[in-house]
Amino acid sequence: MKAFVALVAREVRLAWTGGGLWLPVVFYLAVATLFPFVTGPDKALLARTGGGILWIAALLATLLPIERLILPDRQSGVLDQLALRGWSDELVATAKIAGQIVAFALPLLLATVVGSALIGLPEAQLGTLLLGLAFALPALSGLSVMIAALTAGLSGASALGGLLLVPITIPLLIFGAGTLAEDPGNAMQLLAATSLAITALSPFAAGAALRAGRI
Amino acid sequence: MSSRQASLPSLSLDNVAVVRGNRMVLRGLSVTARAGDIIWIRGANGCGKSTLLRLVAGLLTMTSGEVSAEGRIALADENLALDANLTVDAALHFWAEMDGASADERDAALTDMDLQGLANIPVRFLSTGQRKRASIARVLASKADIWLLDEPYNGLDSASCARLDQAITARAASGGIVLVAAHQPPSINVANSLVLDSQGVAA
Numbered sequence: 001m002k003a004f005v006a007l008v009a010r011e012v013r014l015a016w017t018g019g020g021l022w023l024p025v026v027f028y029l030a031v032a033t034l035f036p037f038v039t040g041p042d043k044a045l046l047a048r049t050g051g052g053i054l055w056i057a058a059l060l061a062t063l064l065p066i067e068r069l070i071l072p073d074r075q076s077g078v079l080d081q082l083a084l085r086g087w088s089d090e091l092v093a094t095a096k097i098a099g100q101i102v103a104f105a106l107p108l109l110l111a112t113v114v115g116s117a118l119i120g121l122p123e124a125q126l127g128t129l130l131l132g133l134a135f136a137l138p139a140l141s142g143l144s145v146m147i148a149a150l151t152a153g154l155s156g157a158s159a160l161g162g163l164l165l166v167p168i169t170i171p172l173l174i175f176g177a178g179t180l181a182e183d184p185g186n187a188m189q190l191l192a193a194t195s196l197a198i199t200a201l202s203p204f205a206a207g208a209a210l211r212a213g214r215i
Numbered sequence: 216m217s218s219r220q221a222s223l224p225s226l227s228l229d230n231v232a233v234v235r236g237n238r239m240v241l242r243g244l245s246v247t248a249r250a251g252d253i254i255w256i257r258g259a260n261g262c263g264k265s266t267l268l269r270l271v272a273g274l275l276t277m278t279s280g281e282v283s284a285e286g287r288i289a290l291a292d293e294n295l296a297l298d299a300n301l302t303v304d305a306a307l308h309f310w311a312e313m314d315g316a317s318a319d320e321r322d323a324a325l326t327d328m329d330l331q332g333l334a335n336i337p338v339r340f341l342s343t344g345q346r347k348r349a350s351i352a353r354v355l356a357s358k359a360d361i362w363l364l365d366e367p368y369n370g371l372d373s374a375s376c377a378r379l380d381q382a383i384t385a386r387a388a389s390g391g392i393v394l395v396a397a398h399q400p401p402s403i404n405v406a407n408s409l410v411l412d413s414q415g416v417a418a
Contacts, residue, residue, distance in 0.1 A: 006312040010298070017300045077294025084272050084290055085313055214274065 004095055007082075011099020018068050021103050024061035025111045031057035032115035043120055050119035051129050051180040057115070058108060058133060059169050062140040065104060066161045069096060069148035070210070079210060090207030096145045097138075097203060104144075105137035125180060132179040132191055136172045139195035142202030143168055149209035172198070223250040224286030224360035224392050226271065231280030233266055240266045244280070246409060248361075248392045253383060253403065256396040258411035264396035265292065267411070268363040271394065286360025286392070291367060295350045299339040303330055303349050306338050307356060314357045324355035327382050329375070343370040348378075355382055362386060362393045368401075376402070 015021045035053050039045050073079050082092050112133055116126045147165050151157040171194050178187030226248040233241040240263040248254055256264050269275045270282060272290045297306040304325070311321045325331050328348040333341065341349060347370045354362055362383070368376050380403045383393050395401055400408075 003313050003315075006309060010309055014298065014300075075294070076299075077292065077296040078298075080269075080272075080274050080292075080294065081290070081296040081310070082313075083274055084288060 004091070007092070007095040008098045008102070011096055012103045014068070015065065015099065015103035021107060024064045024104055025107050027064060028054075028057050028061045028108055028111050029115055029118070031060075032118040035119060046120045047122050047125070050116065050121045051125055052177050053119065054112060054115055054121075054129060055133075055173060055176045055180075058112075058137070059140065059166070059173060061108060062104075062144045062169075063158070063162050063165060065100070066144055066148045066151070066165075067158055069100070069145055070152040071148070071157070074152050074213065079214070083214070088207065089210040090203050093145055093149065093206035093210060094203040097142045097199070097206070100141035100145055101138050105141050108137060109133055128179055128184070128188075132176045132188065135188070135192045135195045136176055139172060139198035139202070140169065142199045142206070146202045146206040146209065149206040149213065152209075152213055168198075222285060223390060225249055225284070226286075226361060226392055226394075227281075227283045228267075228271070229281045229283075231270065231282060232278045233263070233270060233275060234278045235266065235275075239278075241270070241277075241411075244411075248394070248407075250390040250392060251387050252407065253387045253393045253395065253401070254407045254409055255401060256394060256409045256411065257398060257400075262411040264411060265365050268292065268365050268394060268396055271361075272363055284361060287357070288361045288363060289354040289357040289359035290363040290365070291350045291354045292363075292365035295338070295346055297338045297346070297349055297353065300337060302335050302337055303341070303352075304334040307349070307353055310353050311356050314359075316356050316358055320358060321356045324352040327355055328352040328378060344372060344375060347371055348375055351379060351382070360391050362391060364393065364395045364397075366397055367395060368397055368399055 032054060035050070036046060039049070079092065083089070109130060112130055113126070116129060121129065143165055147161045150164065151161050154160060172191065175187050175191035175194060178184055179191060181187070228244055228246040231241055231244045232239060244267070246254070256267060258264055266275065268290065270277055271284060272288055298309070307321050307324065325334055328351055330348055330352055333345060338346065338349065347367070351367060354364070367379055371379065380401055383395065383401065384403050387393055
């Protein structure tokens, strides 16, 4: 357990030193800042569409750290050294996802408070938006590690990562946007269930991709 | 292979064959090593020295044959496995945590590879030889029973080569097994010299 915590801490530290922490947050806030310039100062329109824009921004921010999640560790031999010590690829993937949740998801949730203020989101919607993102961000973290493992070492990995990630996240986006509606129905439950399933399955998919990529 | 073993380390490869990229890199290879052995693996470029070490490390699957290793294994190859942005000390600390090694063991490894003066320098600022020494220090700190060293002398000056020889001798004397893949012969007594020909067969 101590070694697992050390690996998660390493992921967070690398995110901090490698730009993986602040880059998605800056991107996220930049979208929130720029959006009102496009729509104009129409408070009603911003209130109606702002939550959806933050959801899309969160999804796209997921793409930003993909290239640094797996490839550097594969090239530097860290993945080999972990395998040599008996770490399963699935456990390595789990640690990377946990690190991504701490280094990416939590800062993005904090940034949502600022982003919603910049967009002028009604206070009543902020709680729902935060809860929805809190459910979805672990899944987005899992998917980013999985896509990173699948595309590590391929030419055009970033573009390919985007092409792979965006379609997979459509259910999360639909249910996430549904939670913002006046009558959300069961959208929050569906979002939580979908996110849980993706979060639980992504270490296995990412682990298989890590194993397949070993040369 | 990841847990500390109470028994003496041993290593056995029996009639091993490895195919990589439609080419048979190792063919019918059999090797046995016991506690205290130092084996020098040599041969031309591409004859399978690194493949053999990666196979023993469990990082490759073989086509046929059997590999049996008793004891914890450490590998130092061309990949440093040290985070470039961390200091030497912090980078080694991470692997020491992974291996359950103490701070004293880490410090001793730094001393053995003459890295104390560089402990607070980020890995990315080290020279090639210094990086190699840091990579070997990672192996030393691991307290593994079986060391797999792939071209460990590359980039090292004569003083560092002597330090490495000293560490290898000490590990073997304390009951470990050391496999050294190198073109140049170590200046120490080796139990066996395994020569691989271009077909990956022990010549």
